[in-house]
Amino acid sequence: MNILKVENVCKTFATETHEVPVLQNVCFEIEKGSRCSILGPSGSGKSTLLGLCAGLDRPTSGEIYLNGSPLHAASEDELAAIRNREVGFVFQNFQLIPSLNALENVLVPLELRGGAGKLRKAEDLLKRVGLGDRLDHFPVQLSGGEQQRVALARAFIHRPSILFADEPTGNLDSETSAVVEPLLFDLNREAGTTLVVVTHNLDLARKTDRIFRIRQGAVEGVQSL
Amino acid sequence: MSWRDSRRNRFKLLLFVLSIVFGLSALIAIRGFRSNVERAIHEQSKELVGADVEFHSRSKYPEEVETFIDRMEGRRADEIRLSTMALFESNGGSRLVQLRAFEEVFPFYGTPKTRPENLMDRFHSGRYVLLEESLFHQFSVTLGDRVKLGTIYFEVLGIADRIPGESDLIGWVAPRVYLSKSNLEDTGLMQFGSRVSYRAYVKLDDPTNVESDLERNRRFFRANRIGYDTVKEERDELIESFQRVTDLLNLIGFMALILGGVGVTSAVHVYLSGKRETMALLRCLGTPSSLVVTIFLLQISGLGLVAALVGSLLGNAIQYSIPLFIRDFLPFALESRFSWWDLGIGLLFGWVVCFLLALLPLLPLRKISPLLALRTDVEKPGTMKKDPWAYAILAVLGLTLFGFGFAQTDNLKVNLAFSGGLVAVLAILAMVAWLVLKPVRKFLPAKLPFAWRYGIANLYRPNNRTVLMLVALAVGFIIVLCLFLTKEAILKQLDIDRGESASNMIFFDIQPSQLDGTLEILGRNELPILESAPIVSMRISEFKGAPVRSFYRRGPRGDNDGPQGWTLRREYRSTFRDHLTDAEELVAGRFIPQASMEDEPIPVSISQGLLEDMGLELGDRLVFDVQGLPLETEIASVRKVDWNQVRANFFFVFPEGVLEEAPKMHIVATRTPDARSTAQVQSDLIEKYPNVSSIDLRLIVTTIDDLLSKVAWVVQFMALFTISAGLLVMTGTLMTSRYQRIRESVLLRTLGADSKTIKRILFTEFASLGLLASIIGGFMSVAATWALMKFLIRLPLVVAWEVVFAGMLIMFALTTVTGLLNSRGITRQAPLEILRQQ
Numbered sequence A: 001m002n003i004l005k006v007e008n009v010c011k012t013f014a015t016e017t018h019e020v021p022v023l024q025n026v027c028f029e030i031e032k033g034s035r036c037s038i039l040g041p042s043g044s045g046k047s048t049l050l051g052l053c054a055g056l057d058r059p060t061s062g063e064i065y066l067n068g069s070p071l072h073a074a075s076e077d078e079l080a081a082i083r084n085r086e087v088g089f090v091f092q093n094f095q096l097i098p099s100l101n102a103l104e105n106v107l108v109p110l111e112l113r114g115g116a117g118k119l120r121k122a123e124d125l126l127k128r129v130g131l132g133d134r135l136d137h138f139p140v141q142l143s144g145g146e147q148q149r150v151a152l153a154r155a156f157i158h159r160p161s162i163l164f165a166d167e168p169t170g171n172l173d174s175e176t177s178a179v180v181e182p183l184l185f186d187l188n189r190e191a192g193t194t195l196v197v198v199t200h201n202l203d204l205a206r207k208t209d210r211i212f213r214i215r216q217g218a219v220e221g222v223q224s225l
Numbered sequence B: 001m002s003w004r005d006s007r008r009n010r011f012k013l014l015l016f017v018l019s020i021v022f023g024l025s026a027l028i029a030i031r032g033f034r035s036n037v038e039r040a041i042h043e044q045s046k047e048l049v050g051a052d053v054e055f056h057s058r059s060k061y062p063e064e065v066e067t068f069i070d071r072m073e074g075r076r077a078d079e080i081r082l083s084t085m086a087l088f089e090s091n092g093g094s095r096l097v098q099l100r101a102f103e104e105v106f107p108f109y110g111t112p113k114t115r116p117e118n119l120m121d122r123f124h125s126g127r128y129v130l131l132e133e134s135l136f137h138q139f140s141v142t143l144g145d146r147v148k149l150g151t152i153y154f155e156v157l158g159i160a161d162r163i164p165g166e167s168d169l170i171g172w173v174a175p176r177v178y179l180s181k182s183n184l185e186d187t188g189l190m191q192f193g194s195r196v197s198y199r200a201y202v203k204l205d206d207p208t209n210v211e212s213d214l215e216r217n218r219r220f221f222r223a224n225r226i227g228y229d230t231v232k233e234e235r236d237e238l239i240e241s242f243q244r245v246t247d248l249l250n251l252i253g254f255m256a257l258i259l260g261g262v263g264v265t266s267a268v269h270v271y272l273s274g275k276r277e278t279m280a281l282l283r284c285l286g287t288p289s290s291l292v293v294t295i296f297l298l299q300i301s302g303l304g305l306v307a308a309l310v311g312s313l314l315g316n317a318i319q320y321s322i323p324l325f326i327r328d329f330l331p332f333a334l335e336s337r338f339s340w341w342d343l344g345i346g347l348l349f350g351w352v353v354c355f356l357l358a359l360l361p362l363l364p365l366r367k368i369s370p371l372l373a374l375r376t377d378v379e380k381p382g383t384m385k386k387d388p389w390a391y392a393i394l395a396v397l398g399l400t401l402f403g404f405g406f407a408q409t410d411n412l413k414v415n416l417a418f419s420g421g422l423v424a425v426l427a428i429l430a431m432v433a434w435l436v437l438k439p440v441r442k443f444l445p446a447k448l449p450f451a452w453r454y455g456i457a458n459l460y461r462p463n464n465r466t467v468l469m470l471v472a473l474a475v476g477f478i479i480v481l482c483l484f485l486t487k488e489a490i491l492k493q494l495d496i497d498r499g500e501s502a503s504n505m506i507f508f509d510i511q512p513s514q515l516d517g518t519l520e521i522l523g524r525n526e527l528p529i530l531e532s533a534p535i536v537s538m539r540i541s542e543f544k545g546a547p548v549r550s551f552y553r554r555g556p557r558g559d560n561d562g563p564q565g566w567t568l569r570r571e572y573r574s575t576f577r578d579h580l581t582d583a584e585e586l587v588a589g590r591f592i593p594q595a596s597m598e599d600e601p602i603p604v605s606i607s608q609g610l611l612e613d614m615g616l617e618l619g620d621r622l623v624f625d626v627q628g629l630p631l632e633t634e635i636a637s638v639r640k641v642d643w644n645q646v647r648a649n650f651f652f653v654f655p656e657g658v659l660e661e662a663p664k665m666h667i668v669a670t671r672t673p674d675a676r677s678t679a680q681v682q683s684d685l686i687e688k689y690p691n692v693s694s695i696d697l698r699l700i701v702t703t704i705d706d707l708l709s710k711v712a713w714v715v716q717f718m719a720l721f722t723i724s725a726g727l728l729v730m731t732g733t734l735m736t737s738r739y740q741r742i743r744e745s746v747l748l749r750t751l752g753a754d755s756k757t758i759k760r761i762l763f764t765e766f767a768s769l770g771l772l773a774s775i776i777g778g779f780m781s782v783a784a785t786w787a788l789m790k791f792l793i794r795l796p797l798v799v800a801w802e803v804v805f806a807g808m809l810i811m812f813a814l815t816t817v818t819g820l821l822n823s824r825g826i827t828r829q830a831p832l833e834i835l836r837q838q
């Protein structure tokens, strides 16, 4: 069964003077539980595509189905509900909420669901990523690698069916990457989540089941490993 | 070059540079007002007094004084003032008035202002009176109507708008009635001899040395209980009291300016954050940092000029409108004159202040390396901590403010205290805000819904400047509320309708022979006698064995532990009875109900306040001069008197059996159900006993209410500027954090928050900000009112809680709405776009 189905998706950004076509007729499907990566040169539209698949924006034309829900036709609030139910996120620049501490950051997706009192779960998850002693630290008090590990915990806490990661190690040095990267895959395996990761790093891409290559807004090739 | 693309940004910047306009215009207006008032007083001071010197006394001048005055080289005019009842034929009403009966030669300076004009010749030619305007309204008087004073009728000639010799435009308790001195004898009012005061005005041939001449004879006048005023004294007094009022307005203007200044600094700060890349680029291209800073400075000082211009124009406009509101309080004509010089000064001042304020956030940019500036952490454009230049600028700023605001008063000590007070008030406020803010987060219950907890946590966002916002919001609010509360508290003291047993009418100057008749008239009108007390006038002649005259030799205020001057000089109206009333409470000693003349020293009871002011203790002795008869007394008991109960309260209460034979008068209090029965009993009494006076407390309360409302209005008008500046500071501060706010809300939406949740979070944040601000504001204004009432007005505080809560509610709503208005559109951004900008 396919958890994500992208059909003929086009995305155009309108600037003041002219229109910039970023994605053109993109089609692909991703199987539930699989892991794939998106590779491509800078500016080719990877982040845009990932954002569309996650329901962070709507395509100019075409259809996107996430676990059967049509993202292209959903309202902002419906998209938010779908994201909260189905989607996990990891960003290149961590995107933690500065006014909340590590534990509170991890708890946000659960709390938005209205499920309070899942403290134990969040604590366990933070312990799992090796931050059991930093629960009450604020983002500014954490290093980049630690922040990304908090972000990983946050992405998995609500057991999403699909996880999108946009260059998760892009802002980290190689040593820190060597900690975060396996963590991402391990957590993914434990949770059985579908994983879509955008990366420049071929080594990381090779660890996934399939690689989509994007060039100038179109899928150029798919490589199964 | 690159500023062209930032039009919208610049507009916003302009908007917030304008936040200083409120403070600026307030200060400029007050400055102009001050100089207008001072000029008016200087120009009109002789007309205010009407002569070079004025002597006044409670009793007829002793022979020596008469000779002294007559020996002064110049001309003399006499006046007699007395309080009495006036009966208005127009509608049969009557009221306690103050008669001013003066001779035709008075005033020597200035002409009385009357309506119709030029009435004075006719005024002195027959039985005519001039009335204060309020009497015309109250008794529907028309020109030619008759007024009965004592036993004879006078014809109303016109309205007296301004007659020299008084510094209040309105007689608050007793409106004024003017007549020619030649008519006074015929009224028969002089024969009772009470509540009369005598004045002598002298126009000197050579007034240059009058102050020193009089000063040399100071002790002589004191001993004879004669007061005097010279033009210069009168002028200085007036100027001083006006300065006190404008000092207060100035203080409020300064608060608005300081808040506005903070607003400007943060607006420039926001603007510069957006400009960092341009700056760094310029520097990468080799432009020296001083040039880069100069370019920005030019821009910002251009905006400062706009703000200064708007501020001085607005300030001048306000200055022109102030006299319209306070005309009623001014004993002189006030005209606002336009002066290019003042406008220029205001402009320069505004511009310098703006410039210096803008310089502050610019400072750190000098040090930023091109590389650093190009990095993406836009949020912190450097800090200015430990930059000596920042301190220098702050110092110059302080001096400029100080110089501008206080240049007009010449008392440096007062000014320093004032500035210190200003800083202290803001510091205390900041501390309270911090103290309130701190525990909230700690004790935030984990059970609260997410949006609530999150919204409140937002107050603690790094760089959020919540304390600053709280202070800015609370300051103006506190001023306005404090005034409201003070006014309410004063009025509540006077609230005569609070109980069935509280009196609202007092009759006094009742001769012993008239007492039964008076009580009978009250009975006929079915009015209760709530109080009836005999009154004996007396003065103190010996204080603890020393003659009172020996105390006059001391300095004007005496030393600290001696009795206060007024306590020895005044005339005491004492009563005698064999019990304490329910408004009195014995705090020391034993109340002696009965005594006789043989028991000298007579045991008397003293009020607690007077005991302290006189520095007395139980057992101390005083000798009273009871209209010629010396009477030795001993302090036997101390009473706490509840002065705010409307009834006759006395400093000294004698036991029965001593004063019965002394010349005395009676006071009777009653309670009338409505204005009609008040008028009825007044006219009944005046018909039978024209010398008996009455005070209608209802009328006085209305008058005081009116006065307080007008005063409060002027101050509150100024305080509105402070509130506006506070809201602008909040807006500016929110603008600073808007970017962060948007990013966070996008992040939350990425994680699945719907727009409702985001809105709820924003609402919670601003609502809790508003709640905290209104709690702090409410608390501090009650505290400030308490201090004001206790130390300045010296009345007990009755807090009008409904006013406090209404104020807090308004404050809360204003803050919340301002916050939400500033967050419009935050939920409309597409998440991806914001996330892209990392």
Ligand SMILES: Nc1ncnc2c1ncn2[C@@H]1O[C@H](COP(=O)(O)OP(=O)(O)OP(=O)(O)O)[C@@H](O)[C@H]1O
Binding pocket: A013, A014, A015, A020, A022, A040, A041, A042, A043, A044, A045, A046, A047, A048, A049, B833, B836
């Ligand atoms: N909101 C927008 N407005 C205009 N153009 C946009 C917008 N968002 C993206 N683009 C353009 O779309 C193109 C693809 O952007 P995208 O961020 O998807 O690239 P990317 O593949 O993720 O690149 P990188 O590897 O550098 O992150 C770029 O050329 C970008 O300029």
Ligand SMILES: [Mg+2]
Binding pocket: A046, A047, A048, A166
């Ligand atoms: Mg990208």
